[in-house]
Amino acid sequence: MDFLVCYDVNTETSAGRRRLRRVGKVCTSHGQRVQNSVFEVSVTDVQLLTLRERLLAEMDPTEDSIRLYRLRQPRDKFVEAYGRDRYVNFSDSLIL
């Protein structure tokens, strides 16, 4: 299943930046960062349980917000990206 993880955190504090770094590590182990605090992840049911648990352990619930959106399939049909784009399609063939 593909999910979008949106993490709202105050990056003006070093504690906030640290939490974002940690959340980034958790998310990028299952996918990739597409914006500074937005990640696309691909997980199984079991991995989702672990991911959710790790995200909740990293966040400060009184300061931060985490939203998980289950994405539509096929992903490419339902997403549009403009401007600076970090997304890399790892499923595509690699042309050397």
Added chain:
Amino acid sequence: MDFLVCYDVNTETSAGRRRLRRVGKVCTSHGQRVQNSVFEVSVTDVQLLTLRERLLAEMDPTEDSIRLYRLRQPRDKFVEAYGRDRYVNFSDSLIL
């Protein structure tokens, strides 16, 4: 159709903050802000054309990133929110 608009912008500059304010105005005319730079909007096909055009006019494509995700229906079944939550369900009955 429901869309998620994720706007990545450097808010450390006044120009970036100004662009975020403007993008916020464009998005909240069709929905609501759920995180500092994430918006849930509900639009018709025609409104989507206008929304996309206005977003592209506000953003700086060399600095910012905008991603639009078409959301699954029913929305409530495919989104999870943790921590500080700004979302208000305007479709729910108002209990006085």
